[in-house]
Amino acid sequence: xxxxxxxxLEVMVALIVFVMxxxxxxQVSTTTIGNxxxxxxxxxxxxxxxxxxxxxxxxxxxxxxxxxxEVESANRKWAITHSVTEKKNFMGVPGLIVKEVAVSVSLAxxxxxxxxxxxSYMANEDA
Numbered sequence: 001x002x003x004x005x006x007x008x009l010e011v012m013v014a015l016i017v018f019v020m021x022x023x024x025x026x027q028v029s030t031t032t033i034g035n036x037x038x039x040x041x042x043x044x045x046x047x048x049x050x051x052x053x054x055x056x057x058x059x060x061x062x063x064x065x066x067x068x069x070e071v072e073s074a075n076r077k078w079a080i081t082h083s084v085t086e087k088k089n090f091m092g093v094p095g096l097i098v099k100e101v102a103v104s105v106s107l108a109x110x111x112x113x114x115x116x117x118x119x120s121y122m123a124n125e126d127a
Contacts, residue, residue: 002034003107006036008098016056019100025078025086032037041076041107041115042044042115042116044074044076044123045105045106045115045116046071046079046105046115046116047115048071048078048080048105049103049104049105049116049118050078050118052080052082052103052105052118053101053103053118053120056082056101056103056120056122057120057122061099061124062123064082064084064099064101065082065084066082066083066084067081067082068080068082070108076107076108077104077107077108077109078105078107078108078109079105079106079108080103080105080106081103081105081106082101082102082103082110083101083102083104084099084100084101084102084115085100086098086099086100087099087100087121090121096123097123097124098121098122098123098124099121099122099123100119100120101119101120101122102117102119103117103118103120104116105117
């Protein structure tokens with residue numbers, strides 16, 4: 001007489017298939033969450049860089065200098081760096097002096113991994 005139910009071999013094969021599928025789902029979930037966190041940081045860094053550029057446009061010409069600072073936003077600490085280079089005779093215009101300003105944003109605990117950089121040109125008030 002044949003007994004009803006699954007054999008040990010069938011149960012073991014089913015368990016192996018289940019474990020493989022669960023492992024695959026876990027790997028995909030981990031990658032997706034990691035990408036979401038990275039993209040969130042990129043968007044926030046972009047906003048911070050844009051805000052900093054707008055603030056720099058509102059200060060006097062002489063106040064636009066190389067500078068680094070830390071700010072807190074969205075429950076994270078950010079490192080913001082201004083790199084300023086003066087360009088004389090900009091675009092071939094004699095006497096036109098422009099400051100090339102690169103505003104870089106990174107997480108404060110990872111200062112060497114820049115998430116966003118905005119490059120802008122700011123002319124002297126006399127231009």
